[in-house]
Amino acid sequence: MFCVIAFIVLSILGIFSASNRQLAREALDCVLRRVTLRPCTTGFDEKMKAKILGYVITRSEAGARFLNRYFEPLSWAFFFLLIGSTFFAVRGFYLYYTTGSCNGLNQSGFCVFDPTGQNTQFSTVDESCPVVPGGSTTLTLEGIDISGFPKISGESAEPIVFIGSYGCDYSRKAYPMLRRLVQKYGVELIFLYYPVKEHSDYLAKIGYCAYQQDQAKFWNLTDRLFTTEKARLEDEAFITDLLSEVGFNAQSVQFCAKSPQTEWAIKRQLAEVRKTNFYGTPTVFIRGKVFVGPKPYRVYAIALEGLFYWLK
Structure with missing residues (x-):
């Protein structure tokens, strides 16, 4: 699931960077192969994992070991968090569009689209x-x-x-x-x-x-x-x-x-x-x-x- 998260993030970053667009294409290929239960041929997941571990190990060796050991479960956890946050973001926008509030009809509470609550x-x-x-x-x-x-x-x-x-x-x-x-x-x-x-x-x-x-x-x-x-x-x-x-x-x-x-x-x-x-x-x-x-x-x-x- 790391490929899915990477594809979404890199697709956004690719708007401003050509190098990130290339990585996004590799991530997409990896995603398509993973959903058909095939391994990534580009080695994208391992390449990105190595970059992340290289960054973390310079700051915490124990953190790098933990990340290396649980990289796949953490990827799944972040994937579900991404799905959940996307769902609530879309829901909030829909409610704001149809009721004027992210929280529903006549409901108070902070709404990012209406921060003043007007x-x-x-x-x-x-x-x-x-x-x-x-x-x-x-x-x-x-x-x-x-x-x-x-x-x-x-x-x-x-x-x-x-x-x-x-x-x-x-x-x-x-x-x-x-x-x-x-x-x-x-x-x-x-x-x-x-x-x-x-x-x-x-x-x-x-x-x-x-x-x-x-x-x-x-x-x-x-x-x-x-x-x-x-x-x-x-x-x-x-x-x-x-x-x-x-x-x-x-x-x-x-x-x-x-x-x-x-x-x-x-x-x-x-x-x-x-x-x-x-x-x-x-x-x-x-x-x-x-x-x-x-x-x-x-x-x-x-x-x-x-x-x-x-x-x-």
């Missing part, structure tokens, strides 16, 4: 922003009445459900990608607003009344709220001006937002959101999968259209 961060209901603490097995849409929430109609029978907050940095990263999915694939999007960063449900009331007044303009308003400065989200004067800019009757929307009926409707909607058992924003439901934290666009697209989403 794909697994979210805003919790107590306004802190830690890394995802665990899995998403308790998150559900079963028994949730989402009929009254804002939606963009689409052709898909199973909509994307997005729980987000205007003031959450992570929701702000996820929202444009979801809008892009809606535009490209014509899928239905349902927006469950939850005030994580804001200090009141004021914007929930504004959004509720705006949606009742004009659904198309509501989404223009939402686009603006997800991109405006967070410090201005609690400024009622700014919100009033923004409503007018988007095309709403600002006074009518503000009057609606202050009515007892709207307050009751918002309390009911927020209660429905909490039934999902969500623990932070953004939380996105796509075809039976739940994504907590702002995933790369490809992760959402794969969940929606499959691994080869770019071909569709």
Whole structure:
């Protein structure tokens, strides 16, 4: 098995060195002969063994004797280590590509492809922003009445459900990608607003009344709220001006937002959101999968259209 390890290592080194390319060819010949239960005709394994022992013996005679005695078993051990490490490396890359984390869907822990952990961060209901603490097995849409929430109609029978907050940095990263999915694939999007960063449900009331007044303009308003400065989200004067800019009757929307009926409707909607058992924003439901934290666009697209989403 030493030939296998040598072939892989020398093939990589051969990219930069002609001498290593020649050794890699000899290693390949040795590998092909070994897998057919024939000895190496080039003596490659003995030549490399002699080089290694020559290097080791100058530093430790006992180490050289040990290596010479157990060279074949050690070669097998390193071979299995190579196979194992390759498997976990490929697995980690696949999980990162499909879920945004080397450790699996919504799992924390160090990931070499995402060292900052930005794909697994979210805003919790107590306004802190830690890394995802665990899995998403308790998150559900079963028994949730989402009929009254804002939606963009689409052709898909199973909509994307997005729980987000205007003031959450992570929701702000996820929202444009979801809008892009809606535009490209014509899928239905349902927006469950939850005030994580804001200090009141004021914007929930504004959004509720705006949606009742004009659904198309509501989404223009939402686009603006997800991109405006967070410090201005609690400024009622700014919100009033923004409503007018988007095309709403600002006074009518503000009057609606202050009515007892709207307050009751918002309390009911927020209660429905909490039934999902969500623990932070953004939380996105796509075809039976739940994504907590702002995933790369490809992760959402794969969940929606499959691994080869770019071909569709």
